Amino acid sequence: MHHSEDNRAVSPFLPMFETFRAELDEHHDRRERVIKASRDITAASKKIIFSLQRARALKQQIPQGIQKANKQFYEIISAQYNAVSKDLQGLNAYRYSGQITGGNQEFMEAASFQHYLEKQSLISLEESRAKLRGLGGESGSLMLTLDDYLLGIFDMTGELMRFAITAMATNGELPGGESRSKSFPNAVNDINAGAIEIPAARLPQRNVLADLRQLRSCLEGLDVGGNGRLARDTEKKTEVMRICVDKVERALYGLIIRGRERPKGWLPMDEGGKQEVESY
């Protein structure tokens, strides 16, 4: 049924498609490597965050035990970034930014949480970039996009929530401003003794909740534009962040209103309670 006179055996376009094949194969391989590294970086960062949650104090060096435990995870992260750095140079930095963003965000979450525990302040974009830049190794520096940074910070609010609730459950108070709260050692007892007026000084100005609220207001104040990926991502994360702040506020309410009527470690919320069991 075919007309053999123009039925060529070999397509004249094959050489062109062979070039395309080589290019696309190269592209897919690079993409796969970046995805894999991103996944490993994410996993190691999660483990770092998990250990950091064992810290109970603010504005202090991370306890030795936690530092020691985290060393191996930082090494994994460093090795992964180092290996994939060559795939993320020049034109390819943005080409695969969608593949590395998961790892970058989780790394940011860990880095910003650690920074907060140590300094009780928010790490800046430039400080974060400097941290990541060094991990690129010989192939060149690595890029942290504004989106990576910002979305990592959003996720970090969840860690602040967990940290605050754990501390409340174990120490009966919000971490932060410890030096000040020590001058009111009977604050909680006063409440339990029937003092109706809750002394304002009972809540130090700079505890985790105050920080969380400030961070929330800064993040909510940011105008990320009407459309685009960042707008979509931040919308979802804003909702989660609000819930986190809310949980801390509810936990604090319970702490204030019931004080030490209830056993140490007991939590008013199921979700929070589940977290607690894990951290004992």
Next chain:
Amino acid sequence: MAEENAGMVNPAIFEHLQLKIDEDTSIRDELREIVQTLEKQERSAQSILSRAHSTPTSQLQDVATAAEAAIRHEIESISRLSRTASNHPYYKYNATWTRQVQDACFTILLCGWLGGFASEAVPVNLKDRDAFHLTIEEYLQSLISLVDELARLARNSVTLGDYSRPLQISQFIKDLHAGFQILNLKNDSLRKRSDGIKYRVKEVEDVVYDLSLRNLVPKS
């Protein structure tokens, strides 16, 4: 310390973030404006090209010539896009224009196939520097659009009494199909769309079969 009571967030951090986000938004707006123009021009080129389905082969050159004029406007917009986009990392904003550039590329390919010019001034698959270009994926996407359109043209050629064009089309898309078959595509939109090529090949083969069955195939 004043900083002690100021809170955890240094206000400068968020001022800087807002500044950067605003810069980014204005770049996107600028690109979007060009892309919208390109989209309009692409639609008008495509409406001219679609006349090919109802134009006898003898007058087809007129269609190609008219389409050429429309495509020159597209090329102007693409040059403008190229100048603006090359000031920024290519893949950062690629998503802003990729679909419209694919469509424009399709009109150029179709016009070329119909006998128009089809000369491009845009590099394909740039690797060594970060500037505007047409990616392989974008080019392949527009080839698939071309295959779809030619399958339709094969049937309509028969309606117009042109029995040799379907043979030409059949050979052409078979050759393209052979090319696509050697690619190792991942599970993405390119893969999904290229899976459709074999049905187009089959459709056009059916047209050729109908013609040959009735002895309508011109002797060459």
